[in-house]
Amino acid sequence: MRKNQAMAHRIALLGLNEVVGFDLSAPAQVFGAARAPDETPFYETFTCGVGGLPIRASRGGFQILPDHDLEPLATADTVLVPGTYAALRSGTVEPVVAEALRAAHDRGARIISTCTGASVLAAVGLLDGRRAASHWDWAGRLRRFWPAVEWDFDVLFVDDGDVLTSAGVGAGIDLCLHVVRSDHGSLVANQAARRCVVPPFREGGQAQYIERPVPQGGIGGTKATQSWALDRLADPVSLDEMATHARMSIRTFTRRFRDETGLSPQKWLLQQRVAHARLLLEQTDLSVDLVARRSGLGSATALRQHFQQTVGVAPSAYRRTFRGL
Structure with missing residues (x-):
C-alpha cells in the first residue's frame, strides 16, 4: 500500500x-x-x-x-x-x-x-x-x-x-x-x-499478480469442469478425470478446452495452481511447503521452479513484495 x-x-x-x-x-x-x-x-x-x-x-x-x-x-x-x-x-x-x-x-x-x-x-x-x-x-x-x-x-x-x-x-x-x-x-x-465486469486477470508476457480466476458462466462446454477442477487444486486431477467429469472423450474434451481457453487442460491447470499459490503467499503465513501442497504443486522445489518460470522471482521474494515479511 x-x-x-x-x-x-x-x-x-x-x-x-x-x-x-x-x-x-x-x-x-x-x-x-x-x-x-x-x-x-x-x-x-x-x-x-x-x-x-x-x-x-x-x-x-x-x-x-x-x-x-x-x-x-x-x-x-x-x-x-x-x-x-x-x-x-x-x-x-x-x-x-x-x-x-x-x-x-x-x-x-x-x-x-x-x-x-x-x-x-x-x-x-x-x-x-x-x-x-x-x-x-x-x-x-x-x-x-x-x-x-x-x-x-x-x-x-x-x-x-x-x-x-x-x-x-x-x-x-x-x-x-x-x-x-x-x-x-x-x-x-x-x-x-x-x-467493472471484467476478468481479474489475462495471461500475457508480463507476470501478473492474481487471485484464483473463476471461469465465466456459460451453458455446456468445459466451464463446469473448470470450476470443478478449481475446487480441487490441492488434489491430483488427471486429464482423464476432467474429461470424465465433462462427459466427453479425452480427445473431444482437449479440443473444446483449448478452443475455450487457448490452453491445453494440463497447462491451464498448472496456471491455476501457480495463481492459487500466489494468493496463499499474499494472504497467509503458510510455509512454502504448505503453500506448495495446498496449491497442488506437491513440493517446495516444484513451487520454486514454477514460480521462477512464471513470475520471475522466488516465492519468498514474492511474499516480501506483497506482505512486507
Missing part, C-alpha cells in the same frame, strides 16, 4: 487531442471501483487537459471537456497518459506538456501510459533506455521515432517501477488492475474487476 487508506491516492489523467476515448475513461472506472470494505475510495482521479480546453477524441466525432488544466500534475501521486495519436504525427508534444510530465517524474510521481500514450512518454524522454509496451499496430513508427526505447509489443504491459506502460486499448485495464493489486493486494483488485 503506497499511502494510508484514509488518504486517497491522487491520479491525474492527462488527455491530449486525438485521445482514445476508452483509454481516458476506463482508468477512472477501474480506479474508482477500488474501495475499502466501508466503501472508502482508495483513489481519486482528475481529468486534465492543456488549458482545460475540450479534448478531441480520435474517433466517434465527440469532444471531452476536462475538469482541470495541467495543475493537478504538480501534486498527483500518479500521472496517467491515455492513448493518443497526437505525438505519433510529428514525434513531439507541446512544451507545456513535456515540462509538466518531466516535473512530475522528477519529484517522484508514478507515470503510466496506456496504448499509444507511450508515444508521449517517449517524446518527453521518459522511456529512453527502458523497456516499454504499446499498441503493436504502431510498432514501426514507434521504433523509428524513438529508437532509444526498448519496445516490447508482445506483452500486455510492462512494469518498470516508476514508469509503467501497456499495450493497446483493453490492455490498459489489465495494467490498471495490476496497479491496484500492487498497491492494495489481490482482494481489492479482484473486487474492482468484478465491479
